[in-house]
């Protein structure tokens with residue numbers, strides 16, 4: 001009897017749709033707030049959002065960010081601020097994708113895409129510099145040969161999702177509070193969360 005029950009389970013599993021068969025050619029859709037490979041964002045006019053303040057490096061628990069700020073050249077400023085991120089590096093051999101750097105950034109410069117499928121064969125490739133992290137002229141991640149990008153994994157960045165989420169509070173519904181980004185403009189606010197209309201929401 002026990003055998004029959006066991007075979008019954010096996011047979012049921014055989015006819016269930018398989019979800020990993022085509023991987024990595026086909027990827028499952030990732031959650032909206034997946035923490036993955038970072039990007040350094042730019043404003044709609046192309047200016048860099050990073051001001052080289054080093055807050056992200058200070059808060060990183062894995063100590064994997066290295067930033068050095070420099071004064072903006074007056075004839076060709078890189079960012080709208082006084083300074084910009086002259087050197088910016090993330091060591092992906094240490095990053096735990098906690099997103100604390102994203103939380104700390106005062107200018108929305110650093111955010112995370114959904115990509116986690118990247119592996120390296122040498123240490124140099126694992127250390128992303130400003131050249132790799134800065135978005136291209138379409139506001140997209142600069143894709144590296146060892147990264148497996150399929151679909152729009154850099155369409156929405158995790159910090160934008162959080163910053164515009166009402167978190168159940170009706171007062172924050174439809175409020176953007178996030179600056180425009182190169183290639184995307186001012187994004188629509190996050191939707192899809194139940195709005196709490198109780199006494200907590202009215203405070």
Ligand code: SF4
Nearest residue numbers: 060095096098099101
């Ligand atoms: S996601 Fe976390 S561990 Fe990775 S660079 Fe940012 S703060 Fe550091």
Ligand code: SF4
Nearest residue numbers: 050051053054056105
């Ligand atoms: S990414 Fe943000 S927190 Fe980090 S140095 Fe640039 S502006 Fe400061």
